[in-house]
Amino acid sequence: xxxxGSAREPKYQRIAGALRRDIAEGRYAPGERxxxxxxxxxxxxxxxxxxxxxxxxxQAEGLAxxxxxxGVFVREFEPIRRRGIQRLSPEQWxxxxxxxxxxxxxxxxxxxxxxxxxxxxxxxxxAVVNILxxxxxxxxxxxxxxxxxxxxxxxxxxxxALVAGTPITETDTGPGGAYxxxxxxxxxxxxxxxxxxxRMPTADEALRLKLAAGTPVMLIWRTAFSAEGTAVxxxxxxxxxxxxxxxxxxxx
Amino acid sequence: xxxxGSAREPKYQRIAGALRRDIAEGRYAPGERxxxxxxxxxxxxxxxxxxxxxxxxxQAEGLAxxxxxxGVFVREFEPIRRRGIQRLSPEQWxxxxxxxxxxxxxxxxxxxxxxxxxxxxxxxxxAVVNILxxxxxxxxxxxxxxxxxxxxxxxxxxxxALVAGTPITETDTGPGGAYxxxxxxxxxxxxxxxxxxxRMPTADEALRLKLAAGTPVMLIWRTAFSAEGTAVxxxxxxxxxxxxxxxxxxxx
DNA sequence: CAGTGGTCTAGACCACCGT
DNA sequence: CGGTGGTCTAGACCACTGA
Numbered sequence: 001x002x003x004x005g006s007a008r009e010p011k012y013q014r015i016a017g018a019l020r021r022d023i024a025e026g027r028y029a030p031g032e033r034x035x036x037x038x039x040x041x042x043x044x045x046x047x048x049x050x051x052x053x054x055x056x057x058x059q060a061e062g063l064a065x066x067x068x069x070x071g072v073f074v075r076e077f078e079p080i081r082r083r084g085i086q087r088l089s090p091e092q093w094x095x096x097x098x099x100x101x102x103x104x105x106x107x108x109x110x111x112x113x114x115x116x117x118x119x120x121x122x123x124x125x126x127a128v129v130n131i132l133x134x135x136x137x138x139x140x141x142x143x144x145x146x147x148x149x150x151x152x153x154x155x156x157x158x159x160x161a162l163v164a165g166t167p168i169t170e171t172d173t174g175p176g177g178a179y180x181x182x183x184x185x186x187x188x189x190x191x192x193x194x195x196x197x198x199r200m201p202t203a204d205e206a207l208r209l210k211l212a213a214g215t216p217v218m219l220i221w222r223t224a225f226s227a228e229g230t231a232v233x234x235x236x237x238x239x240x241x242x243x244x245x246x247x248x249x250x251x252x
Numbered sequence: 253x254x255x256x257g258s259a260r261e262p263k264y265q266r267i268a269g270a271l272r273r274d275i276a277e278g279r280y281a282p283g284e285r286x287x288x289x290x291x292x293x294x295x296x297x298x299x300x301x302x303x304x305x306x307x308x309x310x311q312a313e314g315l316a317x318x319x320x321x322x323g324v325f326v327r328e329f330e331p332i333r334r335r336g337i338q339r340l341s342p343e344q345w346x347x348x349x350x351x352x353x354x355x356x357x358x359x360x361x362x363x364x365x366x367x368x369x370x371x372x373x374x375x376x377x378x379a380v381v382n383i384l385x386x387x388x389x390x391x392x393x394x395x396x397x398x399x400x401x402x403x404x405x406x407x408x409x410x411x412x413a414l415v416a417g418t419p420i421t422e423t424d425t426g427p428g429g430a431y432x433x434x435x436x437x438x439x440x441x442x443x444x445x446x447x448x449x450x451r452m453p454t455a456d457e458a459l460r461l462k463l464a465a466g467t468p469v470m471l472i473w474r475t476a477f478s479a480e481g482t483a484v485x486x487x488x489x490x491x492x493x494x495x496x497x498x499x500x501x502x503x504x
Numbered sequence: 505c506a507g508t509g510g511t512c513t514a515g516a517c518c519a520c521c522g523t
Numbered sequence: 524c525g526g527t528g529g530t531c532t533a534g535a536c537c538a539c540t541g542a
Contacts, residue, residue: 084500199467246449
């Protein structure tokens with residue numbers, strides 16, 4: 001017999017299904033090691049590639065995670081709760097606290113400012129130009145690392161005319177962050193729009209967020225508008241979907 | 253040479269990278285057929301499994317989609333825009349229109365009511381019991397199909413005490429849907445909370461949504477509260493992430 | 505029908521890790 | 524060091540498609 005044989009379901013799916021059930025029913029706890037390729041080959045009398053395929057299914061579902069030279073392990077999941085609306089209230093950034101402080105409490109956060117630079121023309125994504133109404137912008141590229149793991153990549157775009165000469169063009173934006181600086185200049189953000197997509201990351205994105213296989217990213221595009229309805233910031237965020245729960249509270 | 257050889261990057265990654273670049277630069281348009289296994293074997297002088305692995309990378313990224321017996325094709329993407337907040341305003345459901353009408357216009361939508369039943373005890377997820385404060389609930393299980401493709405699975409839970417004897421326990425909830433019926437009984441939903449997660453689907457979930465490989469799902473858990481702060485509905489939704497963009501508009 | 509992707513075997517060498 | 528997962532070969536049969 002060189003192929004699937006009598007059963008309708010492929011062998012690797014049967015094996016994967018058995019392991020999935022074992023995980024769901026707690027016979028393998030989060031963090032615990034699963035049977036390896038050699039174990040599965042012996043137990044189910046299949047070739048190495050078939051055992052690999054079964055383990056690949058679980059990894060693609062985000063249920064398991066391979067560590068080279070060590071084994072395949074059940075994944076753990078403990079997300080950050082990001083309260084989309086409350087976190088952007090003026091009370092948050094009006095008082096010297098950053099917006100981010102609302103998301104995490106008592107965890108080890110590092111915000112790496114990767115780049116702060118003025119760009120224009122073709123270097124600015126056309127979607128950003130359309131929203132801000134100018135191709136002369138400052139961008140702030142940051143990476144947020146929680147307990148040693150990158151959880152979010154962020155690029156903020158500001159119209160150069162609004163932020164030139166302010167600390168927004170420097171690494172440290174000062175107490176309350178960029179929104180407090182915009183408010184001081186009379187461009188306080190009042191209205192927000194967040195657009196959320198989800199997809200699988202490219203190989204490069206997976207590397208920068210240190211994502212395990214089978215982990216999607218969530219993309220949030222936030223536009224902040226001042227009282228006059230002018231867009232004063234566009235922020236493109238890419239989140240590790242395994243690290244986040246997004247929450248929106250609102251009235252009907 | 254039985255293995256990777258001199259290059260640091262695996263062969264299948266090199267091949268996948270070349271195809272990815274070709275797609276990004278438009279040499280293969282959305283919907284167009286990519287080189288198949290046999291083409292790649294010939295062109296790069298590799299074994300079938302290696303060519304397959306390269307194509308598997310693109311499918312895992314959601315960039316390509318295999319059709320058995322036909323080939324591997326560049327995927328297309330045209331999402332539904334779901335406006336999270338406006339769609340739940342009383343003007344929407346107060347006037348006989350369903351909430352869903354706000355999302356799509358002039359497209360062929362079918363809402364399949366899969367089950368309407370009273371359940372209790374262990375049959376109710378404990379998270380739902382905790383929120384609603386009772387294990388006596390009615391559930392409505394639905395599937396939303398747009399232009400022939402399933403885009404969302406939905407399960408709504410209502411406290412049995414609130415909905416017994418109303419059309420909410422029947423297939424057709426009547427004009428304005430379940431929210432209009434709740435309002436007539438004095439339990440109009442006024443406050444909403446939506447929690448959003450994203451992950452890869454299980455094999456079963458992928459089947460029910462007819463998902464292509466490499467497509468995550470977005471999970472929305474919505475709780476609706478009446479004016480008194482009582483939870484009157486919990487709705488668990490599972491969306492095809494390739495079919496949706498979520499949008500939230502709010503004041504700071 | 506010919507061609508496609510899907511599954512599977514039975515080997516092999518490699519880089520990495522310390523279960 | 525032995526065991527692990529990662530990559531790769533050169534075959535094979537199958538079910539499905541109609542480019």
